[in-house]
Amino acid sequence: MNIQILPNWCKKLGASVFIIFSVLSGINDMKRGFNDAICNCDSTLTQNEEIKDNQQDIILPDTKSEKLLDRSELNKVHLFLVLSYIGLFTYILSKEKVEDDYINKLRLESYQLSVLLFIILSLIIFVFFKDLKLTFDYFLESFMLIYLIIFFFKKRIY
Structure with a gap:
């Protein structure tokens, strides 16, 4: 049984799609990591100050907008990962x-x-x-x- 394989030029296309979208996904993950680290440090400081003042946790109003931003960033990273896997799969199915x-x-x-x-x-x-x-x-x-x-x-x- 012979499986229909993509032409040889798809090997270059698949490799370039995989590399480009893997790098974009990595850059977005790195941005999210830096933003989460900065937000966690800032929110920890403000919550500690509020706990000292009021002796209770107060939810900051900006957390809802941050969660919305995180969801859109997650969708973008997920799209980049899917496209990188499609590029890798294209590379695998291409002829030598x-x-x-x-x-x-x-x-x-x-x-x-x-x-x-x-x-x-x-x-x-x-x-x-x-x-x-x-x-x-x-x-x-x-x-x-x-x-x-x-x-x-x-x-x-x-």
Whole structure:
């Protein structure tokens, strides 16, 4: 059975889409991290002062607008992550310059080995880290990257 694979030029397109949107996602995460650190420090100081004055917690009126901003930023970061995964998937499905039965065999072997490694790693994580909660994107990204690394080394070694 032969799977329809995208043309070779899609490899460059997929790689560039993956790199661009991964960098944009990282920049947005970094901005959110800096903003959260600054907001937490400021709110902690103001809440401590208010507790000393009134002996009770007073919710600041700006927290609702900050939560609205965080939701729109989260949607943007989520969109960037989805587009970066689509770019990586496009790269995986693109043909090599020389596409023959040997490359198809390497793809199959790489896929099989990455599935086995991924299942073993998932079981190890499940057994030793019971309270660890990971979202689907960690598994998706790690599986695709493991596949690409194995395929790269198999192609270079053989």
